[in-house]
Structure formats: structure tokens, C-alpha cells
Amino acid sequence: xxxxxxxxxxxxxxTDRSALDAVLTSAEEDGFHTRVFWLEDLQAQxxxxxxxxxxxxxxxxGASLRLSASFQSALALPRTLWITxxxxxxxxxxxxxxxxxxxxxxxxxxxxxxxxPYLLSDLAQIDADDFDxxxxxxxxxxxxxxxxxxxxxxxxxxxxxxxDALYRLYRDPDAARFLSPLLPERSREQEALRSYIRNxxxxxxxxxxxxxxxxxxSACPCTDGDDIIGRMGxxxxxxxxxxxxxxxxxxxxxDCRRQGFAIEAARxxxxxxxxxxxxxxxxxxxxxxxxxxxxxxxxxxxxxxxAGQAPETAAIPGPPLLRFRLRRTS
Numbered sequence: 001x002x003x004x005x006x007x008x009x010x011x012x013x014x015t016d017r018s019a020l021d022a023v024l025t026s027a028e029e030d031g032f033h034t035r036v037f038w039l040e041d042l043q044a045q046x047x048x049x050x051x052x053x054x055x056x057x058x059x060x061x062g063a064s065l066r067l068s069a070s071f072q073s074a075l076a077l078p079r080t081l082w083i084t085x086x087x088x089x090x091x092x093x094x095x096x097x098x099x100x101x102x103x104x105x106x107x108x109x110x111x112x113x114x115x116x117p118y119l120l121s122d123l124a125q126i127d128a129d130d131f132d133x134x135x136x137x138x139x140x141x142x143x144x145x146x147x148x149x150x151x152x153x154x155x156x157x158x159x160x161x162x163x164d165a166l167y168r169l170y171r172d173p174d175a176a177r178f179l180s181p182l183l184p185e186r187s188r189e190q191e192a193l194r195s196y197i198r199n200x201x202x203x204x205x206x207x208x209x210x211x212x213x214x215x216x217x218s219a220c221p222c223t224d225g226d227d228i229i230g231r232m233g234x235x236x237x238x239x240x241x242x243x244x245x246x247x248x249x250x251x252x253x254x255d256c257r258r259q260g261f262a263i264e265a266a267r268x269x270x271x272x273x274x275x276x277x278x279x280x281x282x283x284x285x286x287x288x289x290x291x292x293x294x295x296x297x298x299x300x301x302x303x304x305x306x307a308g309q310a311p312e313t314a315a316i317p318g319p320p321l322l323r324f325r326l327r328r329t330s
Contacts, residue, residue, distance in 0.1 A: 001031075001128065001132050002079060002132060002135060002136055002139075002141055003032065003079055003080075003081055003128075003131055003132045003135040003136075004032065004033060004078075004079040004080070005032060005033045005034070005035070005077055005079060005080040005081070006027050006032045006033075006034050006035075006080070006081050006082075006083065006131065007034070007035040007036075007037065007074050007077070007080055007081070007082050007083070008023075008024075008034070008035070008036045008037065008082075008083050008084070009037045009038075009039055009082060009083070009084040009085075009086075009089040009092070009093065010036065010037070010038055010039065010084070010085050010086075010089070011038075011039050011084075011085050011086035011088070011089060011108065011111075019124075020036075022124045023123040023124050024036070026123070026124045026125075026126075027123075027131070030127065030128035030131070031128065032128070032131070035074055037071055037074070039084075039086060039088055039089045039092075075096050075098060079135075080098070080099070080135075081099050081100065081101065081131060081134060081135040081138070082098050082099065082100040082101075083100065083101050083102070083103055083120070083123065084100065084101075084102055084103070085102065085103050085104075085105060085108050085111070086108065086111050087111045087112045087113060090102055090113055090115060090116055094115065098138075099117075099134070099135045099137075099138025099139055100116070100117065100138065101116055101117060101118035101119070101120050101134050102116035102118070102119055102120070103119075103120045103121070103123055104119055104120065104121050105121075117134070117137065117138060118134050118137075137202065140157070140158060140197075141157070142154045142155035142156065142157040142210075143155045143201070145209055145269075145272065146268055146269070146272055147214070148264050148265065148268045149264065150213065150214055150261065150264060151211050151212065151213060151214060151229075151261065151264060151265055151268075152211075152212040152214050153209050153210070153211060153212070153232070153233075153265065153268070153269060154209060154210050154212060155197065155201050155207070155209055155210065156193060156196075156197065156208075156209070156210050156231075157197075158190075158193060158194045158197055160190075162193070162210065162228065163186070163189065163190055163193060165210070165228035166182060166189075166193070166228075166231075167182060167186075167189075168253065169228075169230065169231065169251055169253055170182050170251075172253070172254040174254065175251055178287055178290055178293070179251065200236065204236060205277075206233065206234050206246070206273075206277055207233055207234065207235075207236075208231050208232065208233040208234070208235065208249065209231065209232060209233040209269075210228045210230075210231060211228065211229050211230040211231060211232055211252075211261065211265050212227050212228055212229070213227050213228075213229050213256075213261075228253075229252060229253045229256040229261060230250060230251055230252040230253055230256065230261065230262070230265070231250065231251050232248075232249070232250035232251075232262075232265050232266065232269055233248075233249070233250075233269060234246040234247065234248060234249075234269075234273060234277075234279075234282070235247040235248075235249055243281075245279075245281050245282065245283050245325075246273070246279060246282055246283075247282070247283050247284060247285065248266075248269075248270065248273075248282050248283070248284045248302075248326070249284065249285075250262060250265070250266065250296075257292070262296055263296060263299060263300070266296060266300050267300060270282065270300055270301075270326065274328045279328065280327065280328050281325060281326070281327050281328070282325070282326045283305075283323060283324065283325050283326075284297050284302055284323070284324045284325075284326070285321050285322070285323055285324070286321070286322055286324070287319050287320070287321055287322070288319040288320050288321070288322055289319040294322070297324050300326070301326050302324035302325065302326045303324060303325055303326070304322060304323070304324055305323040305324060305325050
């Protein structure tokens, strides 16, 4: 887990101390170190008895904020996620460029928290993995999706190593036959990857993921692009089509084919799609001459869609495109 600390920047002292204790206890039981700071204005002072116990930071209205040394140190603490309940606190955290989220309660509904990367409603019910994913998103670290016997499935990262791995994947002649190529200008492809991470992973929470070969049950370092042996995952449905049916797709590096990696990853990822992402149906498209793809789709249970029921596709030179569907079974 990348996250170690959770720091809370609250607007005022909560009269329901038991609720605050529940939040802190839940985080500490998950193994996090916690800190609480209070952002108080002059009209909402905590009682003096409470102040001595809890207040470590105060910010007063005016042109500048008076930041205590302990708060400044806390902002610089690595592997920390900040959570606030006020617009003032959120502005402070965003200005400091620290990973953060905002919590929404019955009494702070008037606060403008729209710029928060994440809005949380019940802090005590959020588990360690969710906190860790919020922190990872805020620091640009890729999410780990799942792990199989030989593979770790994770998001692509905005690094030169992952970009190198993508260019190696698409250098294969078979990939060129069936897939659109990457952009020849490396800087433009890096920006496209950065946009994909921000807009697809960031908004939908899924996409096409990196398949990383593991050694002895541990993931190879993300900095070693050679250990990315493929990509697999779900595409975003076309906006003009009814329903929400994501599309399954993959590419395995040429020197790693016929070793069972594709079927191993596909079974786990499709299960993740139904069980975790709650998909009702998944589709796939393959060219009629892509024998390896057709074989894999049938092995994992995809059924062909009759020609009269398949959505129209743009005319593409070459063999026809075949559509398949896989439905949730339980």
C-alpha cells in the first residue's frame, strides 16, 4: 500500500465527538497514522478545554493565513492523504498541491466543494483500498487492478518506461494488421497517454490496463518496461448507442504469445468487469481473419451476435468485423 498517513483539516470542532472518534478509529484500524487539524474562524471557536486537546492549526480571515509550524510540517509529510470539510480548507490543500478529498456531511452542505478531486460522504465506511486509490490518483501512481498467478494488472503510468513498452507492443506486424498504430511523434503519444490516464481512468475507473509479468509472485518494477507483456481491458461505449456496454480488447507482445498469458488475464479481467465494475454485458469485436482473437473470445465464453442484431459499423477495407457478446451469468 502506498498510503501511510491520513490528515484531516476540519472547519470547526464537531460536537458529535463519537462520530469523529469512529472516523479516526476506522482509519487507524486500517493501519494509517492520523492527524487532526482545525480550521476555525473567529465566530466558531472551539471551547478552551477542547482547544488545548485538539487544536493544532488556526486560520483567520484576512489577506494571509497564519500557518503553524506543525501544520507546515504535516503538509510536507510524504505518503499522506488530506481530507477536509470546508471550501477554505480545500483551497488551502489544492494550493499546496497535496493529494486531497472533501467530505460531505449534513451540516456543511452550503460549502462549495466542487473542486475536490473526490467527495466522500461517510468516512468511517471507506476502506483502506479506497483511501489508497484516492491517494494514488492524487500523486499520479497507477492503480493496481488485480493479480493472477503470473501477471499483475495495473493502469498504465505517465512514464517514459510505460510509453517505451507501448511502442514495443505496437511494433509487432500482427498488431499493425489489426490495430490502429501509435502516433509517430513520441511527444504527442505521451500527451495522449497522459490524457487517457486523466480522462478515462480518472473518470470511469477502468480502461485498457498494462499486463505486467511477475517474478516469484511479486510484480516486476514498473520502471522496467520490458516486463509489460501486453495490454487488456475495457473500452468506453460509443456515446450514440443505447445502454452501457463496454468493449473488451487486448494485445499480447509477440514473444509472450502461446504461453497462456492471454487466457489467464482475460478470465480474471472479465470476472473483475462483472463482479467489481458491475457490468451486465460486455462486447468484443474481431476481424474474421484474426484466428487467435476469435479462439480466445470463444474460450472465455463470448457468443457471436447475429448479423441482423449487430450495430452498424463503418465500412473498413478487408475481412469483415465480427461482433460478440458476453453476459453476466449470476
